[in-house]
Amino acid sequence: MSQNKTIMEVNQELVKERAKCNFNVLEVTHILDGGEKNTLHRKKIESIALDEGAYKDPIPEEYLSPKEKYENAVRKSCLFCKIVKNALTEFTGLEHFSNFFVLRRTADAFFKEISPFLLHLGMFLPTILGQCTTEQQAYWLPRVLDIQIIGTYAQTELGHGTFIRGLETTATYDPETEEFVLHSPTLTSYKWWAGGLGKTVNYCIVVAQLYTKGVCHGTHLFIVQIRDEETHMPLPGIKVGEIGAKMGFNTADNGYLAFDHYRIPRQNMMMKNAQVLKDGTYVKPDSHGKLTYGTMVLVRVILVNEVAFNLAKACTIATRYSAVRRQSQPKPNEPEPQILDYTTQQHKLFICIATAHALQLASAWLWKTFNAVMSDMKKGNTDSLPELHALSSCLKALSTSDVTSLIEQCRYSCGGHGYMLCSGLPNIYSFVTATRTYEGDYTILLLQTARFLVKAYEQAEAGTPVTPTVLYLIEFVSGKRTPWDGSPEGIIKSFQEIAAGNISSCVKSIRNRMSSGLSFEDAWELTTIQLVGAAEAHCRAVISDTYKKEIARITASSSTNVKIVMEQLVNLYLHYWALNRTGDLLRYSSISGEDVANLQMKYEELLTLIRPNAVGLVDAFDLRDEILHSALGSYDGQVYKRLFAEALKSPLNQEPVNETFHKYLKPTMQGKL
């Protein structure tokens, strides 16, 4: 197991917990990494990046000014890039993107908040891969991979983020010079939010309304140089800066950008799909019209993995702490129990472990689906894109929303110490809560999935084939129902019935509203609360089904105890969400009040069964202390020593008396102020 560089004796509470664990921890680590080979690869990269201690800060980041924090993050980004460059140059196509998950994880040792380079690797590079022609890639990719230029993705504007068709930045083609003229006609058209734009990047991808021969062809993507490569000064016609202090992401220099009739060569339009010829003729993409939204789909897929990883961090911290922390005296004359022994604490934490597994596996499955759809699209077949869009939208929305709540739950479970920055939890939370908004807000994405579900329902009603993730609708419209039996398979079936029932209610509401005279748009709008609920229910059914199937598949050859504990977690996930949705179950399945009581009993039994393996389960995430940044969650469990060591680092503790005593306190106390 990975150890901290600051080696302390392991707390006896954790020694006992690890002795209690009845399964092979390394075997579960291999499962989570997707195989032993991947574990070794990950550990190798972590070793290269971390063993020399280059991630360390001379002064703890939290005590730096905003400017110093940013400068330190840039310094470390360059250092990190240098260290992992070999790993980066192996990366030549999307099929090697898994390397990036490892890099992303390792980068957390360097950045308690976020690297200003995140968008370079997270969006600039993928967009070049996904939206450029082969010739354009040959020009741009080497410069991007070698970090000879640094880029970001500037889509959102001050006035519009969600509604991409409403973006105002224009790119007007001038056939005389074979250039596009970029312009920001209003304040609301200023690009806003792009990570790294404020001070770091010299290039960016700009999303703008394309005009040629006097006709607007909608939003397209352009690669734009915004700063001089030598001096880093903004180029003439460019207004660029940082947007100011935020709830988190404060080392990411999110920026604004405006153009004053700024010219770029024709070749800088990303032309894999649509093209503008030299004479200004617009050549439409011959496939799906939303291909320019491709990077967003990719990043939504990636984000499911991203939040699963962050939840693994949070519950590792909270579970180890809960094994060390003792509180209260429920039985007289007995020692205070570990807080992990309280059933309510197990209720807060074990769902986090199960959810981290569920989302990790759902993300691996979604990644495979994404690659399959991309390979179909290379052959010109875009039939499966709507399902991928619906799936990536709801999985991104639900995973980021669930994980945001669960990370906050981890913080609550650590009491007062969880509120300390040195617990690591506030930084994890402020990072993850943003994922619910960016790359498509929660509500917006669930409504996108709902569009797909309503159409699928109508197809099922009409007897036309539906895509794999909504096959359950066929049984529902034929009136077939499965009696409640409380088995894991039965619970998943009932989640599908809840989803189908909700979709059916939405369709009825829309039809009723339309038959009373409303337009489709108005009927849809009035039904959106139900539509969001339906998309959420569909997504819960998809995650549950995938989680159960993937665990069964992956653990088919595992040792018995690994199989048992993995199944317990799957069952815990299913029971947790069934109990959370008893209203829906009573409405749409044949469950009885007595069945609900049995579900509750079974859930509580599962908590008791998982309890002895709790620390082993979080150890299996194999998160190095450097990545956790937590006084509460380090492998050695020396919580109190580490909390005290962190307190001593406070600048206020560097002098016995602060000057405010003489300036203000003393005069006030002596009535002289």
Ligand SMILES: CCCCCCCCCC/C=C\CCCCCCCCCC(=O)SCCNC(=O)CCNC(=O)[C@H](O)C(C)(C)COP(=O)(O)OP(=O)(O)OC[C@H]1O[C@@H](n2cnc3c(N)ncnc32)[C@H](O)[C@@H]1OP(=O)(O)O
């Ligand atoms: C030192 C280095 C250290 C660094 C670490 C190293 C490793 C890094 C590795 C990477 C790791 C992590 C990366 C992740 C972090 C990235 C950080 C990102 C930061 C944030 C970036 C952003 O936020 S960018 C901006 C994102 N913006 C949005 O998402 C906007 C949301 N809005 C929309 O998506 C759309 O506008 C809309 C869907 C809401 C509506 O669009 P529109 O109005 O145009 O469409 P319609 O509603 O009319 O629909 C028409 C039909 O089209 C379908 N549709 C819509 N979208 C899509 C799509 N994307 N694909 C396919 N189809 C689509 C829609 O459903 C309609 O269909 P029909 O119903 O059939 O008509």
Ligand SMILES: Cc1cc2nc3c(=O)[nH]c(=O)nc-3n(C[C@H](O)[C@H](O)[C@H](O)COP(=O)(O)OP(=O)(O)OC[C@H]3O[C@@H](n4cnc5c(N)ncnc54)[C@H](O)[C@@H]3O)c2cc1C
């Ligand atoms: C930390 C962070 C980093 C970011 N990085 C980038 C970046 O690098 N590049 C970039 O281009 N952008 C970036 N963004 C912007 C981000 O993509 C947008 O903020 C996001 O897409 C939401 O859009 P919005 O801010 O316009 O919200 P709005 O669309 O204004 O949403 C506000 C509220 O209105 C609701 N709403 C809006 N439309 C509808 C509707 N049709 N039906 C029902 N409800 C609706 C939403 O659900 C939400 O509750 C970043 C944002 C953050 C927070």
